[in-house]
Amino acid sequence: MSRKAPNGSPAGGTVAVADPYAPQSGDPGYRVREYRLSLRYKVATNRLDGEATILAKALTPLRSVQLDLVGLTASRVKVDGAHPARYQQDQRRLTIRLPREVEAGQRFEVQVRYGGSPQPRNSRWGRVGWEELDDGVLVASQPVGAPTWFPCNDRVADKARYRIELTTEEAYTVIAPGTLKGRTSGSGRTTWTYVEEIPTATYLVSVHIGRYRSDPLAKPAVGALHYPAELRSAARATAPKLPAMVDLFQRCFGPYPLDRYDMVVTPDRLEIPLEAQGMATFGANHLDGSWESDRLIAHELAHQWFGNSVGLSRWRDIWLNEGFACYAEWLWSQASGGLSTHQQAKQHWTRIAALPQDLVLSDPGPDLMFDDRVYKRGALTLHALRRVTGDETFFKTLRTWTAEHAHTTATTGDFIALAERVAGWRLGGLFTAWLDQPELPRLPRRSEG
Numbered sequence: 001m002s003r004k005a006p007n008g009s010p011a012g013g014t015v016a017v018a019d020p021y022a023p024q025s026g027d028p029g030y031r032v033r034e035y036r037l038s039l040r041y042k043v044a045t046n047r048l049d050g051e052a053t054i055l056a057k058a059l060t061p062l063r064s065v066q067l068d069l070v071g072l073t074a075s076r077v078k079v080d081g082a083h084p085a086r087y088q089q090d091q092r093r094l095t096i097r098l099p100r101e102v103e104a105g106q107r108f109e110v111q112v113r114y115g116g117s118p119q120p121r122n123s124r125w126g127r128v129g130w131e132e133l134d135d136g137v138l139v140a141s142q143p144v145g146a147p148t149w150f151p152c153n154d155r156v157a158d159k160a161r162y163r164i165e166l167t168t169e170e171a172y173t174v175i176a177p178g179t180l181k182g183r184t185s186g187s188g189r190t191t192w193t194y195v196e197e198i199p200t201a202t203y204l205v206s207v208h209i210g211r212y213r214s215d216p217l218a219k220p221a222v223g224a225l226h227y228p229a230e231l232r233s234a235a236r237a238t239a240p241k242l243p244a245m246v247d248l249f250q251r252c253f254g255p256y257p258l259d260r261y262d263m264v265v266t267p268d269r270l271e272i273p274l275e276a277q278g279m280a281t282f283g284a285n286h287l288d289g290s291w292e293s294d295r296l297i298a299h300e301l302a303h304q305w306f307g308n309s310v311g312l313s314r315w316r317d318i319w320l321n322e323g324f325a326c327y328a329e330w331l332w333s334q335a336s337g338g339l340s341t342h343q344q345a346k347q348h349w350t351r352i353a354a355l356p357q358d359l360v361l362s363d364p365g366p367d368l369m370f371d372d373r374v375y376k377r378g379a380l381t382l383h384a385l386r387r388v389t390g391d392e393t394f395f396k397t398l399r400t401w402t403a404e405h406a407h408t409t410a411t412t413g414d415f416i417a418l419a420e421r422v423a424g425w426r427l428g429g430l431f432t433a434w435l436d437q438p439e440l441p442r443l444p445r446r447s448e449g
């Protein structure tokens with residue numbers, strides 16, 4: 001690497017650094033504006049070939065850039081459309097030498113031709129990324145799986161637009177984030193073109209390839225319920241609840257932030273459902289009409305506001321995604337005639353009070369990032385805030401949060417500052433107790449005012 005030290009403040013403000021929770025991912029020296037992926041995939045042989053064009057902007061002066069790419073081989077790299085550029089590839093990334101120094105603030109373009117048999121990568125969070133199903137594919141990348149199918153700057157804070165063109169056998173449906181702009185068939189293959197104009201984090205770019213039927217969904221936006229024919233009745237039984245859920249969340253959180261919402265039910269059983277941009281993925285085992293399946297539907301829908309629209313600047317603030325999505329489950333519980341939100345909170349408080357109190361919510365560490373206590377204590381933190389500030393101020397805080405940080409990224413500090421501004425008084429003590437100390441605080445009494 002021959003990168004020069006940053007010379008003063010780079011374009012866009014503070015100097016970006018590697019995310020301490022995923023230090024081997026991403027290159028903080030630049031931001032991506034847009035990915036253009038042109039891919040050919042054979043389901044029968046799990047063979048992926050393609051070309052990725054990455055439109056980027058330097059944040060520091062650059063002589064070389066890195067792109068994450070795992071398990072696939074680059075065969076040619078070009079910079080700014082010129083002659084093939086020099087590059088090196090190791091197990092995790094491509095290091096590309098730029099033909100000329102790129103100044104901070106300058107735009108540049110990298111084109112990578114690549115291919116191979118994609119598969120999930122091993123990570124401390126398990127196997128993530130492109131995954132073959134019995135008859136198709138799903139992509140579940142959170143948090144570091146995106147490089148298993150396209151070369152990228154795999155940073156949670158680096159949101160970009162996407163154009164994804166994917167050609168595969170015509171028996172399969174392809175579902176990707178954004179709007180379907182084209183679908184053309186010939187010689188037994190179909191090319192699907194999706195365009196996502198809303199800035200999207202790499203881990204939220206999912207692809208589904210399968211033998212899916214699709215029913216349009218009326219709410220929250222354009223979108224569809226996709227399911228294998230054999231799961232038709234179970235999948236369809238869930239759709240009627242969605243409009244009421246959307247109405248509730250729009251009242252509580254503000255307008256639905258994306259252009260579409262797709263629910264995908266895979267033919268395979270999955271360990272957990274997962275959110276993606278404008279999309280949620282459920283396994284065949286997740287939709288049985290029970291409270292457990294309803295809460296998962298609510299949780300993934302709520303991520304469209306918390307995580308997908310208001311994104312993370314760094315992984316340590318993951319409670320801003322998971323605590324909020326979990327609180328949405330408790331709101332839905334009350335609205336749908338189940339336990340009240342307060343009963344849910346008390347029940348979960350009692351449960352996690354019996355667990356080891358060795359987790360600091362504002363910095364749980366990478367190994368505990370997806371620990372259930374992050375979800376539940378995160379939701380309890382919001383409930384505590386609501387008890388102290390009252391319903392009106394609390395929901396105004398949530399709506400202001402989603403409005404002011406829509407389609408960008410934010411930190412815990414940003415949330416505290418905003419909550420204090422909306423409430424009109426200091427809440428530092430409350431947040432310190434819930435976020436920065438391992439002991440579980442008691443739920444506060446409800447404010448009178």
Ligand SMILES: [Zn+2]
Pocket residue numbers: 299303321322325
């Ligand atoms: Zn979640």
